[in-house]
Amino acid sequence: MALGAGWLAFPRVLYRSRPQPVNFSHKIHADKAGAKCEDCHSFRDDGSFAGMPTLDKCSSCHAAPMGTTATEKSFIDDYVTPNREPQWAAYARQPENVSFSHAAHVKRARMACKTCHGNTGASDSLRPYQIDRISGYSRDIWKIPGRPHGMKMADCVSCHRQKGLEHSCLDCHK
Amino acid sequence: MKTNRREILMFAGGSAVGVLFTPAPWRLITDTALWSENWPGIPAPARGEIRARFTNCSLCPAGCAVRARCVGDQPVQLSGVTGHPLSHGALCPFGIVGHHLPHLPARVKEGPLKEAAAALADGIAKCGPAESVAVLDLRPSRTASWTYRRAMAALKNGRYVTPSGDTSVAVDLSKARTVLSFGVPVLDGWGTPGNVNAARTGFHLIQVDPVESRTASMADRWLRVRPGSEDALAQALAGRITHAAAADTTGLTVPEIAALAKELEQNGPVLVLGSSRLASGSGIVIARRETPVPEEWKKAAPAENLASLPDRSVRVLMIDESASAEYLSWNAIEKKLVGDNPVVVVFACSREGYARHANYVLPVGVYPEVADDIPPAIDSVAAMFRISAPLVSPPAGMVKPEEFVAAAAALGIGDTLRERADTIHKTGRGKLFTYADAKSQALKDVSADNFWKALNAGGCWIDELDSKPSPARLTTVAPEVRPAEESELPLAVVLTHELTPGSPLLSKLYRESNLRLAPGRVALNPSCGLDDGAPAVLETLLGKCRVGVTLDAAIPPGVVQASASPALLDLCAAGVRAKVVRV
Numbered sequence: 001m002a003l004g005a006g007w008l009a010f011p012r013v014l015y016r017s018r019p020q021p022v023n024f025s026h027k028i029h030a031d032k033a034g035a036k037c038e039d040c041h042s043f044r045d046d047g048s049f050a051g052m053p054t055l056d057k058c059s060s061c062h063a064a065p066m067g068t069t070a071t072e073k074s075f076i077d078d079y080v081t082p083n084r085e086p087q088w089a090a091y092a093r094q095p096e097n098v099s100f101s102h103a104a105h106v107k108r109a110r111m112a113c114k115t116c117h118g119n120t121g122a123s124d125s126l127r128p129y130q131i132d133r134i135s136g137y138s139r140d141i142w143k144i145p146g147r148p149h150g151m152k153m154a155d156c157v158s159c160h161r162q163k164g165l166e167h168s169c170l171d172c173h174k
Numbered sequence: 175m176k177t178n179r180r181e182i183l184m185f186a187g188g189s190a191v192g193v194l195f196t197p198a199p200w201r202l203i204t205d206t207a208l209w210s211e212n213w214p215g216i217p218a219p220a221r222g223e224i225r226a227r228f229t230n231c232s233l234c235p236a237g238c239a240v241r242a243r244c245v246g247d248q249p250v251q252l253s254g255v256t257g258h259p260l261s262h263g264a265l266c267p268f269g270i271v272g273h274h275l276p277h278l279p280a281r282v283k284e285g286p287l288k289e290a291a292a293a294l295a296d297g298i299a300k301c302g303p304a305e306s307v308a309v310l311d312l313r314p315s316r317t318a319s320w321t322y323r324r325a326m327a328a329l330k331n332g333r334y335v336t337p338s339g340d341t342s343v344a345v346d347l348s349k350a351r352t353v354l355s356f357g358v359p360v361l362d363g364w365g366t367p368g369n370v371n372a373a374r375t376g377f378h379l380i381q382v383d384p385v386e387s388r389t390a391s392m393a394d395r396w397l398r399v400r401p402g403s404e405d406a407l408a409q410a411l412a413g414r415i416t417h418a419a420a421a422d423t424t425g426l427t428v429p430e431i432a433a434l435a436k437e438l439e440q441n442g443p444v445l446v447l448g449s450s451r452l453a454s455g456s457g458i459v460i461a462r463r464e465t466p467v468p469e470e471w472k473k474a475a476p477a478e479n480l481a482s483l484p485d486r487s488v489r490v491l492m493i494d495e496s497a498s499a500e501y502l503s504w505n506a507i508e509k510k511l512v513g514d515n516p517v518v519v520v521f522a523c524s525r526e527g528y529a530r531h532a533n534y535v536l537p538v539g540v541y542p543e544v545a546d547d548i549p550p551a552i553d554s555v556a557a558m559f560r561i562s563a564p565l566v567s568p569p570a571g572m573v574k575p576e577e578f579v580a581a582a583a584a585l586g587i588g589d590t591l592r593e594r595a596d597t598i599h600k601t602g603r604g605k606l607f608t609y610a611d612a613k614s615q616a617l618k619d620v621s622a623d624n625f626w627k628a629l630n631a632g633g634c635w636i637d638e639l640d641s642k643p644s645p646a647r648l649t650t651v652a653p654e655v656r657p658a659e660e661s662e663l664p665l666a667v668v669l670t671h672e673l674t675p676g677s678p679l680l681s682k683l684y685r686e687s688n689l690r691l692a693p694g695r696v697a698l699n700p701s702c703g704l705d706d707g708a709p710a711v712l713e714t715l716l717g718k719c720r721v722g723v724t725l726d727a728a729i730p731p732g733v734v735q736a737s738a739s740p741a742l743l744d745l746c747a748a749g750v751r752a753k754v755v756r757v
Contacts, residue, residue, distance in 0.1 A: 001189065001192070002188070002189040002190075002191075002192030002193045002196070003192045003193075003195060003196055005193070005196070005198070006192070006193050006195070006196020006197065006198040007196050007197070010196065010197070010198040010201070011197075014201065014205075044224065046224070046225075046226065048224045095208070095211070096211075096212070096218040097211060132205060132208075134202070134205035134206065134208070134209050135204075135205045135208035135209050135212070136208075136209070136212060137208060174250075174251075
């Protein structure tokens, strides 16, 4: 009974789910529009990572509905027409005390996005965003079932050690 | 079914053991730790657009150009501006973390503004004919300094006081082939770090220092002399005393002194720092043009040294510690104050300096919260005008010292920085260097409005060089040292050089690492009999102060190295005698 509570009931109580504003399909954008990760999740001119695309980026293609699906209609009606930014929730958002550089990993180390983010780029829908009720952090930072990699400090350190890279605390905890 | 006590205990025990094999307890421990990281009041970095903003660092007189990486409006990383003609893209360790300074835990955030203004007005009204109202400006030649001078000219007995003499003297490091430094931290805080580094390969550095300072450790030659004997070496090199007499005093050998004299003769031009006994080579120390000011500002009180004020003559003293470059010991200041109820108002961000002795402490904004200009650094041969433009807003209730002093003297002032920028623009001289694109353009090609905008968005005005600059002389003010018996005070004091306000992070780092002697610490040879880290009391003829002890084998026996913090500077000067006793 204790095992059942700990393994099954506890996660349901600990994590609160929140749907993403739009059921976005990475697969459709990759297959039909031929989009690559960096087309939307781009780097700015100064080399910093822009993260989630803003509505401007979406509107450049979706100024009018591109298809007849309910998701498309909802996106146009709720966000594009009223020019309202979708409040995307970042699964892999790191805690405030961590400074993570996408430029260092993607541009300099030439790592593929899926090394840390898994096969998100081929997913057909967005899974619910789960928030830890106590810490307030995304569940995806931790290693969860079905994901190849976690995003904890131990995971960062492990990967750096495998590649023979040793760094000081201040590199990430600035 | 009846449940007995044994079964309840077995159930509870089994559950407790079972839970340990689930993620629940371990997850709760981690989550509780993470939760505590995000308690209200713990600062979290801002989220927002990432962009670069530019300013000039005003932590020290070097005034290096700064590129601030900002998230939203919050600066998160400071770096130098590549291509800057003087700072050459460099920033010192203090400058790199300068954006932490507003978060100084011990910062003064409120002060008795109305009471100070009333006491000031009362003091000015009571000022007798032989008494004076004075402003002590620790970083002269700023636009705020001109406001102080004008305000003091508007008062009947107003005096404007600065720590050192002529601020228009400049050093052209690029012309020196040898630099002979008597204890001056040439590579560790003197001049503009980027400019000194850029010129470093062009000169041979000879450092005369009683201890292995950071400059001594990086110099081409370090001459280790006895503490307080530097002047004897300078006299010998100037031919005033014999080499043998200097050798007796300094601890150097006669051949060493003779070789040094020969080297200075052969490898010129020589720049001499830290001694007035020897003149520098031709064209190295020059008089720099003054950065233009409006003509009407020149009806101002002259700049005076503290020593020129009669003792017990200052009834009202205002000290601007918001931008400091030098520190005058409180003993020297105190004897200038009248004996009966002098009014001392200090503008400061911390209570560690003159605030310890003031009647009223008024809080001020710090870098990078306030707009202030930075006079040209000592190693800038051209006149300059650069503004430390604010990157963040100051907390509510901060006082602008120049406005407060002007109001006390009933002097109406406008936007003085803008007025000075307009005056510079009218001269049409020099060039404007803008940081965002690292480009220069002639000032005459820029409109007055664009010049002002560029100065506030990160830029500096650099004057044309004089074709025939006038020679000048660096002056060194020797501290007043009372003689003391060596048997009573067995240690000779040597001072470190830092007086730049450090960020809380940097202070914590060097306090914990001892990479730099932290404020309130002294370094002694391990043979002194005290324990490393032990609390102790440093005593000189001027008083006592609690200190922390650092044992350092690089400090010779018979010497105590004291950090240049205000509390210790009030008691110590280079060459005084002291003792350190266990608490």
